[in-house]
Amino acid sequence: xxxxxxxxxxxxxxxxxxECPAAADVERRLGPLLGAPTxxxxxxxxxxxxxxxxxxxxxxxxxxxxxxGDRRFPRAGSCExxxxxxxxxxxxxxxxxxxxxxxxxxxxSPEAVPAPAAPEPTVxxxxxxxxxxxxxAFSLGASVAGDWQSSAWAPAGRVELxxxxxxxxxxxxxxxxxxxxxxxxxxxxxxxxxxxxxxLGAELEVVRTxxxxxxxxxxxxxGVASISGAGFAVNRTSRSVDAGGELRVRAEWRPGRVxxxxxxxxxxxxxxxxxxxxxxxxxxxxPRLEPLAALGADIAW
Numbered sequence: 051x052x053x054x055x056x057x058x059x060x061x062x063x064x065x066x067x068x069e070c071p072a073a074a075d076v077e078r079r080l081g082p083l084l085g086a087p088t089x090x091x092x093x094x095x096x097x098x099x100x101x102x103x104x105x106x107x108x109x110x111x112x113x114x115x116x117x118x119g120d121r122r123f124p125r126a127g128s129c130e131x132x133x134x135x136x137x138x139x140x141x142x143x144x145x146x147x148x149x150x151x152x153x154x155x156x157x158x159s160p161e162a163v164p165a166p167a168a169p170e171p172t173v174x175x176x177x178x179x180x181x182x183x184x185x186x187a188f189s190l191g192a193s194v195a196g197d198w199q200s201s202a203w204a205p206a207g208r209v210e211l212x213x214x215x216x217x218x219x220x221x222x223x224x225x226x227x228x229x230x231x232x233x234x235x236x237x238x239x240x241x242x243x244x245x246x247x248x249x250l251g252a253e254l255e256v257v258r259t260x261x262x263x264x265x266x267x268x269x270x271x272x273g274v275a276s277i278s279g280a281g282f283a284v285n286r287t288s289r290s291v292d293a294g295g296e297l298r299v300r301a302e303w304r305p306g307r308v309x310x311x312x313x314x315x316x317x318x319x320x321x322x323x324x325x326x327x328x329x330x331x332x333x334x335x336x337p338r339l340e341p342l343a344a345l346g347a348d349i350a351w
């Protein structure tokens with residue numbers, strides 16, 4: 051009575067064309083081993099294949115056809131023992147894959163193959179799908195710099211945002227750059243100037259290793275130049291739009307998301323900026339080439 055009820059409740063399909071063992075014999079022995087009616091929630095398919103030498107192989111797949119287990123057995127002493135071995139293997143697989151199944155190996159028949167002879171199941175587990183890779187890579191960085199003009203250094207600072215395709219060697223950069231006051235002597239006083247500009251450009255990793263990169267870059271600059279005089283009879287300040295370009299090279303250390311770097315750049319200005327002393331003909335022209343040395347760090351994600 052129990053075997054008939056278990057067969058009705060069992061929702062695992064067993065396919066096999068041979069008679070030793072037959073699919074019906076395996077199903078009859080499998081039902082009692084799976085115990086409670088919770089086994090009816092499964093929807094797996096077992097396939098039994100017979101070889102010419104009497105050996106057989108069994109495979110288990112889920113309802114979508116994905117493989118769950120596969121095993122080969124040598125020829126057994128009798129068809130009953132072979133059916134018992136196949137049923138035990140399928141029962142163990144089902145109990146591993148479906149935790150709600152209560153495995154009942156105590157219901158093995160007395161003439162069954164001893165437990166050591168039952169093959170250990172090989173269950174194929176599907177690996178989780180890898181997380182999708184980010185389509186873009188971003189970085190946010192800041193740096194301090196020294197700006198060399200008129201035989202003197204002036205401090206400078208830059209904040210910059212980088213954006214590029216993930217895993218590629220190039221990226222676009224947008225930033226803002228400020229250079230503190232430079233001063234030159236213009237008898238009988240002094241002229242001083244500073245600049246604040248925005249930059250838009252791109253850079254390319256010409257050398258890249260897991261922890262180091264050498265980067266070349268170029269950018270267009272646009273902003274404001276402020277010039278003022280001091281020590282003259284009349285001191286004035288003038289501000290005007292200025293534009294230029296920048297070439298730079300830097301070396302990055304990449305231990306993780308924080309990437310320290312050191313670099314140098316050369317800025318060239320398109321407009322001629324000068325200071326004239328009215329009434330005397332004295333004048334001073336601002337240098338149009340501006341070297342910078344910088345030290346900074348980027349945070350990448």
